Amino acid sequence: METTAETTTRPPQGMTPRHWMVAAGGFMIMIAASVVLSGLSLLHPFIVGDMFTDETGNPANGGQPAFLIYFTVLTITIVVTMMFAAGPLIAKFGPRVMLGVGSCIMGLGVLLFSFAPNPFMFYVAGAVIGMGYGLSQAPIPPVITTSWFEAKRGLVLGIVLSGSGVGGLLWSILSPRMAESLGWRPPS
Numbered sequence: 001m002e003t004t005a006e007t008t009t010r011p012p013q014g015m016t017p018r019h020w021m022v023a024a025g026g027f028m029i030m031i032a033a034s035v036v037l038s039g040l041s042l043l044h045p046f047i048v049g050d051m052f053t054d055e056t057g058n059p060a061n062g063g064q065p066a067f068l069i070y071f072t073v074l075t076i077t078i079v080v081t082m083m084f085a086a087g088p089l090i091a092k093f094g095p096r097v098m099l100g101v102g103s104c105i106m107g108l109g110v111l112l113f114s115f116a117p118n119p120f121m122f123y124v125a126g127a128v129i130g131m132g133y134g135l136s137q138a139p140i141p142p143v144i145t146t147s148w149f150e151a152k153r154g155l156v157l158g159i160v161l162s163g164s165g166v167g168g169l170l171w172s173i174l175s176p177r178m179a180e181s182l183g184w185r186p187p188s
Contacts, residue, residue, distance in 0.1 A: 015151065015152065022144060022145070023145065023148075023159060025144075026144055026145055026160035027141075027159060027160050027162070028163065029137065029140065030141055030160060030162070030166075030167065031163045031164070031170070032167070033137035033138070033167065035167070035171070036074075036106060036110075036137070037164065037168065038172065041171070041175060042171075042178060044067070047067065047122070051122060052064060052119070061119050066119060069119075069123060070122060071126075073126040074130040074133075076130070077129075077130025077131050077134060078130040078134040078138060079134070080134070081130065081131050081135055082139055085134070085135060086135050087139070090140070095140045095143050098135055098139075098140060100136075101136065102134075102135035102136020102140075103132065103136050105132030106133055106137070109125050109126070109128030109130075109131070109132055113125035141160050141163075145160050
């Protein structure tokens with residue numbers, strides 16, 4: 001019986017500078033992903049004011065609780081997309097393609113978000129953003145990290161995934177300043 005050497009396209013093992021560049025790229029992707037989860041919060045007071053309160057400031061269209069349905073729709077769509085679509089699509093097309101496709105879908109969702117004339121379209125925008133996020137931003141960094149790292153995989157995965165927390169922290173600092181520079185004021 002003959003033994004054949006198995007050839008794979010795995011990256012070289014060890015902790016090379018290229019490995020750390022891959023980890024830094026995953027970290028940056030997670031910071032960018034935090035825009036959807038934290039950065040759009042800059043607009044929430046204005047959305048509530050426009051869609052979920054009437055001219056006198058009283059709740060309308062369900063008020064603040066109806067606005068919060070957006071986060072439920074977003075989260076459920078992210079989870080369902082990851083559960084049923086992300087894995088097979090990443091296996092078929094690869095992480096690079098799916099990162100691009102998912103990011104484009106998220107961009108379309110943010111565009112819908114900005115032009116939503118009513119709560120229903122606002123929720124649809126949340127679903128589209130969640131679909132793009134579930135196809136790209138959430139699963140791709142762990143996939144890339146686990147395929148590149150054997151040694152210190154857990155450490156590097158933790159560093160990469162902490163990018164979303166770092167991004168959320170950055171947005172909490174930058175959002176009020178951005179709102180003031182645009183002529184808006186943070187809610188008091």
